[in-house]
Each structure stands twice: as C-alpha cells, then as structure tokens.
Amino acid sequence: MELDAIFAGFGGQGVMLMGQLIAYGGMHAGLNVSWFPSYGPEMRGGTANCSVVLSDGVVGSPVVARPQVLVAMNKPSLEKFEAKVKPGGFIFYNASLIDTKPTRTDVYVVPVHANEIAAELGNDKVGNMVMLGAILAATEILSVDDIMVSLKKILPERRHHLLPLNEQAIRRGMEVVTAM
Amino acid sequence: MAERVMMKGNEAVAEGAIRAGCRYFFGYPITPQNEVPEYMSRRLPKIGGVFIQAESEVSAINMVYGAGGAGGRAMTSSSSPGISLKQEGISYIATAEVPCVIVNMARGGPGLGGLTPSQSDYFQAVKGGGHGDYHLIVLAPWSVQEMVDLVGLAFDLADKYRNPAMILGDAILGQMMEPVTFKSEPIDPKDLPAKPWATVGLSGERKPNLINSLGLLPEHLESINLRLQEKYKKIAENEVRFEGTDVDDADLVVVAYGTTSRVAKSAIDQARKDGKKVGLFRPITLWPFPTKQIQELAAAGKRFLVVEMSAGQMVEDVRLAVNGEASVEFFGKLNGAIPTVEEVYREIMSRF
Numbered sequence: 001m002e003l004d005a006i007f008a009g010f011g012g013q014g015v016m017l018m019g020q021l022i023a024y025g026g027m028h029a030g031l032n033v034s035w036f037p038s039y040g041p042e043m044r045g046g047t048a049n050c051s052v053v054l055s056d057g058v059v060g061s062p063v064v065a066r067p068q069v070l071v072a073m074n075k076p077s078l079e080k081f082e083a084k085v086k087p088g089g090f091i092f093y094n095a096s097l098i099d100t101k102p103t104r105t106d107v108y109v110v111p112v113h114a115n116e117i118a119a120e121l122g123n124d125k126v127g128n129m130v131m132l133g134a135i136l137a138a139t140e141i142l143s144v145d146d147i148m149v150s151l152k153k154i155l156p157e158r159r160h161h162l163l164p165l166n167e168q169a170i171r172r173g174m175e176v177v178t179a180m
Numbered sequence: 181m182a183e184r185v186m187m188k189g190n191e192a193v194a195e196g197a198i199r200a201g202c203r204y205f206f207g208y209p210i211t212p213q214n215e216v217p218e219y220m221s222r223r224l225p226k227i228g229g230v231f232i233q234a235e236s237e238v239s240a241i242n243m244v245y246g247a248g249g250a251g252g253r254a255m256t257s258s259s260s261p262g263i264s265l266k267q268e269g270i271s272y273i274a275t276a277e278v279p280c281v282i283v284n285m286a287r288g289g290p291g292l293g294g295l296t297p298s299q300s301d302y303f304q305a306v307k308g309g310g311h312g313d314y315h316l317i318v319l320a321p322w323s324v325q326e327m328v329d330l331v332g333l334a335f336d337l338a339d340k341y342r343n344p345a346m347i348l349g350d351a352i353l354g355q356m357m358e359p360v361t362f363k364s365e366p367i368d369p370k371d372l373p374a375k376p377w378a379t380v381g382l383s384g385e386r387k388p389n390l391i392n393s394l395g396l397l398p399e400h401l402e403s404i405n406l407r408l409q410e411k412y413k414k415i416a417e418n419e420v421r422f423e424g425t426d427v428d429d430a431d432l433v434v435v436a437y438g439t440t441s442r443v444a445k446s447a448i449d450q451a452r453k454d455g456k457k458v459g460l461f462r463p464i465t466l467w468p469f470p471t472k473q474i475q476e477l478a479a480a481g482k483r484f485l486v487v488e489m490s491a492g493q494m495v496e497d498v499r500l501a502v503n504g505e506a507s508v509e510f511f512g513k514l515n516g517a518i519p520t521v522e523e524v525y526r527e528i529m530s531r532f
Contacts, residue, residue, distance in 0.1 A: 020357070024186055027359045035186075036356040060446025062356045062439075065520040 001031070001056045003141055004064040006081055008049035009073025009094070014128030017154070018071065019050035021132060024150030025142040026054040034062040047077045054141065069139060071131060073114070078102060092134055094127070110138055110177060117172050126169035133173020144170055184359035189324045190215035192360050193283055193347060194223070196328035197255050200335040201367040202281070203229035204254040206243035208236055208262060211295050212351040213285035216257040237262045241269030241282075248273065248280040249391040251378030253335050253369060257283035259351070260301050261292055263309075270344060271310030275393035275404065277411075279338035281331065282316070283347045285354035288516040296516030297351035297439060302493035305348045306467040313405055315412050317345040317419065318466040320437040324358035330464070332364075339373070341415055348466060350489070352439045352518065416468040423462045424473075426452065430459030432531055433477055435498050436487040437463050439518060444487050447524035456532050466494070474501035484508045485531060489518055 005022065009015040016037055023035040037050045051064035068089040072078035075098045078091075085091055087106040096115035112134045114127035121130075136142060148167055152160070187195065194216050197205075205220040217233065224231040230247070234240035240256050247254035258266065263284045273280060286301045288294040303309075305318045317337050319330040327349065334345035379389045395401030426448065427433055436444040441462040451458045461477065463470050478484070483506055486495040495510045502508050511527045513519045 020186075023357060027184055027186060032359070033186075034356055034358045036352060058445065059358070059442070060449065061443040061518075061521050062352060062358075063443075063518055063520075065522065 001054070003052075003054040003069065003139070004067045005052045005069035005071065006049055006064050006067040006084075007052065007071045007073075008047050008077030008081060009071075011048045013073045014125070015048055015071070015073055016050050018128045018132055019052045020154065021147050021150050022052050022054070022135070022142065024154065025146035026052075028146045028149050029142055031056055032059050034059045036062045047074065047080060049077065049081075069135065071135065072098065073128070073131065074098065075100070090135075090138060092131060092138070094131065096127070108138065110134055110180070112173060112176050114173075117176075118169065121165065121169055121172065123165060126166060129166045129169035130173040130176075133170035134176050135173075136170065137174035137177035144174075182361050182363060184361055186357050187324055187360045188215055188355060188357050189321075189327045189349060190285065190354040191219050192324045192327040193257070193331050193349070193354075194219035195362075196331040197253075197281065197335070198223055198227070198229075199328075199362060199364075199366040200253065200332040201369040201372055202253040202255050202335065203227070203369055204244070204247040204252045205229070206232050206234050206240040206247070206254070206256050207258065208234050208240050210259045210262045212287060212354050213257050213259050213283065215354070216283060216285075237265035238269065241266040241273070244280045244282075245269055245273050245276070245278060248278040249276070249379050251375040251380055253279075253281075253339075253372070255281045255283065257285065259285045259287045260289050260298070263301065263304065267304075267310035270316070271308075271312050271314060272393040273344050274310075274314035274316065275312065275408070276391045277342040277408075278344070278391060279335075279342050280344050281334045281338060281347065282344060283331075284349065286348065286350045294516050295351060297353075297489060297518055298516065299350060299438060299440060299488050300490040300493065301348065302466065302488070302490060305346055306469070306497070314408060315343075315415070315467055317341070317343055317415060317468075318348055319345065319421075320348050320464060320466050321353060322438055322441050322462065324353070324356065325360050326464075327353065328360055328362065337415075337419060339375070341411060342377070343411065343415070348438070350439050419465060420468050420470045420473070421464040422470040422473055423460075423464060425460040425462070427459035427461055427477065427482075429457055430482060431457045432485060432528065433459050433461050433482045434485050434487060434524075434528065435461045435463070435474070435494070437466060437494065440487050440489055443519055443521055444524055446521040447528055450521070450525050451528045454529070456528065458528050463494070469497045469501070471497070471501040474498055475503070478502040478506040482506060483531070485527060486510050487519060487524055487527070488512045490514070
C-alpha cells in the first residue's frame with residue numbers, strides 16, 4: 001500500500017494542516033508516513049503546497065512529483081498540478097473558488113464547494129476540513145477516527161472546543177462524495 | 181516499543197542532541213534550519229543549558245570552541261553560506277581537538293544561492309572546508325529518525341576522538357516531518373565520561389590544560405599534524421558506516437546519500453520490479469568514506485551510478501575507491517530541485 005498526495009492552495013487555506021492531518025492519521029493507523037512542505041518564496045504569494053506519502057513499506061522520496069491524490073484549494077494549484085496526477089488517481093478541487101473544471105478524463109474528479117459548506121457551518125476556516133472529509137470518503141484510506149485523534153494531538157488544548165465543529169465539517173465533506 | 185512522535189528533521193536533530201547530553205547551543209539564524217535554534221532556545225534554558233543567538237556565525241562557532249573546550253557537549257547549526265562563515269573556527273577546533281557537533285542543513289549554492297535542498301557542500305564537509313590538513317567526522321542522515329540516531333552518534337564519536345563531527349543534511353531533511361522513536365533514555369551530562377583535558381579550572385591539583393591551535397615552531401606544528409593524521413587513520417579504520425540494499429546480486433550499484441538515496445531507493449524498487457539487477461549503496465559516514473566496501477564491489481564486477489544534488493562531488497570519492505577497475509557514471513541535479521523518482525528510474529533503465 002502506498003499513497004502519494006499533494007495538497008495545494010493559498011497560504012491561509014489550511015493546506016499544510018490538511019496534509020499534516022493525513023500524515024498524523026496515517027501514523028495513527030500504523031503506517032510509515034512523511035510530510036514535506038513547500039517553503040520559501042512560494043509561501044509569500046501564489047500557491048503553497050505539501051507532499052504527503054503513506055506507505056506500509058519504507059517511504060522513499062518524500063517529495064511527490066506524480067501524486068495519486070491532488071487536492072487543489074485554488075485555481076493556480078489546479079493549473080500547476082492537474083497534469084501530474086497519475087492515471088486512475090483523484091483530483092479534489094475547491095469548486096467555490098475554481099470556476100473551470102479539470103479536463104482530465106482518466107482520473108476521478110471530485111468538486112467540493114468547501115467555502116460555501118464552511119460558511120453554512122458558521123466558520124469560514126473549516127473549508128479544509130470539509131475537503132478532508134471528501135478525501136476520506138472517496139479514497140477510504142483513513143477513518144474519521146484516525147483524523148480526529150490526530151487533530152486532538154495537534155490542536156492546542158485551548159482550541160479543543162473546536163473539535164466538534166471540525167468533525168462536523170469532515171462529515172459534511174464525506175456527504176459530498178456519498179451524494180455523488 | 182517507545183511511542184512514535186511526528187517531528188520535523190530540524191526539531192528532531194535538536195531533541196536528539198539534547199537527549200545526547202548537549203546543553204550548549206550557539207547559532208545565528210538562516211533558512212532552512214531555523215527550527216533548530218528555535219527548538220534549542222525553548223528547551224535549553226529549562227534544563228540548565230545555555231542557548232545564545234550570537235551576533236554572527238563566526239561568533240557562534242567560537243562560542244562552541246569555548247564551551248567544547250570546557251568539556252560541555254556543544255553544538256551549532258546553520259545552512260551552507262553560514263557554514264562557510266564558520267570554517268575558520270572549525271579549522272581551529274579540529275586542530276585544538278575539541279569535540280563538538282556542527283549541523284549543516286544544506287541549501288543551494290554557490291554564493292548566497294537559494295532555499296532549495298542541495299548536496300553541493302559535500303567537498304566542503306569532507307575535504308576540509310577550512311584551511312589545513314584536517315577532517316571532520318561527517319554523518320549523512322536519510323530520515324528524520326536518523327537525525328536523532330546520528331546526532332547522538334556524532335556526539336559520542338566527537339568525544340571519543342576529540343574531533344568535531346558534522347551532520348550533513350539538506351533543506352528537505354530539515355523541513356520534512358516523519359514519525360520518530362526515541363529508543364534510549366536521555367543522557368544526563370553528569371553521567372558522561374570525564375574529560376581530563378578540558379579547561380575547567382585547576383583547583384590547585386594539577387598543571388594547567390592548554391587548548392590551542394597554534395604551532396609556531398616547525399617541529400611542534402609537525403608533531404600536531406602527525407598526531408592528527410594518526411588519529412584520522414584510526415577513525416578511518418574503525419568508524420565507517422554504510423547501508424547496502426539489494427547489492428549482492430546487483431550488476432549496477434547506485435551510490436547516493438541523504439535525500440537523494442531515498443529517491444534512488446524508490447527508483448530502484450521500480451527497476452527491480454522490471455527485473456533489473458540494481459541495488460543501493462548508501463554511505464552513512466561521508467568521512468570516513470566507505471572506500472574499502474566500494475573497492476570490494478568493484479572487484480566483484482559491479483558497475484556504479486552515482487546520484488547527487490550537485491555537479492558531481494561524492495562521485496570523485498567513488499572513482500578514487502574504484503581506481504579504474506569499474507565504470508562509474510554520474511547523474512546530478514543543479515537547479516535546486518531534487519531528482520525525481522522517474523528521472524532516476526530512467527537513468528537506471530538506460531544502463532541495462
């Protein structure tokens with residue numbers, strides 16, 4: 001089992017956290033994992049992204065060039081990485097901010113209105129968790145529990161009152177996929 | 181088994197150092213290693229240690245010289261241009277035989293360069309870097325786990341041989357997160373073996389210890405150099421470390437270290453599935469270099485492909501080891517990007 005993923009978007013959309021949660025969740029599930037952020041000039045505008053690898057063997061290259069899973073939270077990210085997704089893989093894109101559909105026909109394409117759903121839930125910041133829910137439902141790579149245990153670890157205690165909202169956002173994201 | 185915790189390479193090397201008994205850290209900020217001093221600044225004051233952000237790299241390395249000379253486990257970290265600034269101090273420390281650990285999370289050069297990962301500081305790390313005939317013990321981790329394991333080893337070897345040791349990482353190994361297990365209990369510096377040579381005050385009980393790198397009289401300087409060379413010979417005989425994967429039946433052996441060896445590992449796994457007899461030889465000590473082991477592989481009829489994020493630096497040591505007895509080819513990346521698995525796979529496949 002090996003999963004290579006790229007999470008990309010604007011700084012502030014929570015793409016680094018999304019990737020970290022998948023990595024932590026993978027560790028919780030007993031897998032070998034790596035998380036690698038893009039950094040430097042890219043952090044100061046344009047797209048920020050991170051590579052995540054989950055594997056039941058040794059993790060080779062931590063930098064993903066050809067992902068099985070692409071998560072694009074904004075348009076520049078989709079444009080940058082769409083062509084690199086492996087055939088048979090997944091493209092999750094934030095349909096709230098991306099008005100053009102991916103053109104690939106050899107991958108599963110999952111549009112998620114992350115911003116609208118987050119707004120419905122009353123907190124603009126949980127768009128990343130909505131997206132995460134869609135990934136869990138479509139790939140079945142990890143359970144909601146794997147993610148929630150990890151989130152509890154990462155989130156400082158004073159923010160733990162936000163855990164239920166985050167779980168709600170994840171479940172709403174899952175519904176997007178089950179309704180497809 | 182101890183719990184797995186997720187850490188960045190930079191944090192892991194810092195925590196690994198603390199667990200190895202390091203209580204003195206002196207540094208100056210530079211990307212992509214800033215999490216090292218950040219971590220040290222948070223932890224060291226709480227456990228009776230000292231963290232100082234010096235006014236420059238030159239100052240920081242000389243503080244390491246002082247703290248190491250007083251017998252403490254001392255460390256500094258930086259990235260390529262900052263490591264260049266430290267070279268004078270490193271040469272002094274090596275000559276004065278003061279143990280310490282220097283971490284280089286290398287970035288793209290030459291010059292001020294960029295923030296992307298690089299292996300173009302290999303020559304600087306293993307061939308001296310500063311002036312004079314000296315060597316650092318150079319360890320090259322390939323994972324966040326090895327950041328922990330090798331920084332502990334670096335302190336032990338530094339003390340054992342009274343020699344500065346370097347951890348040569350890169351921007352990826354510093355920035356990436358992976359699960360880490362801390363296999364052994366933290367070392368209390370009080371439990372470390374005594375250092376009778378250290379300058380810690382006489383208490384009226386012995387003659388003064390002198391820590392110095394000066395040898396104005398020719399005979400004296402020669403004796404310093406002879407002693408150093410004798411020591412380097414002993415280190416080269418005893419401390420070589422490497423890892424071979426699928427090497428025994430391989431026709432082609434890929435030689436790579438650090439981040440690049442992980443990319444190579446993925447590419448080799450793919451090529452193996454295609455039935456190609458290819459293996460990975462990963463030097464863990466870059467100095468002392470596993471010369472003898474590579475010699476033996478050459479004598480067994482294997483060919484070599486060296487992969488680096490440089491214009492070709494370690495490849496020279498492989499060629500010296502092989503000494504013309506086998507073909508040694510090179511694939512490198514210079515543009516600040518790491519070679520992709522597909523690229524290395526293509527390089528391997530084109531040689532069958």
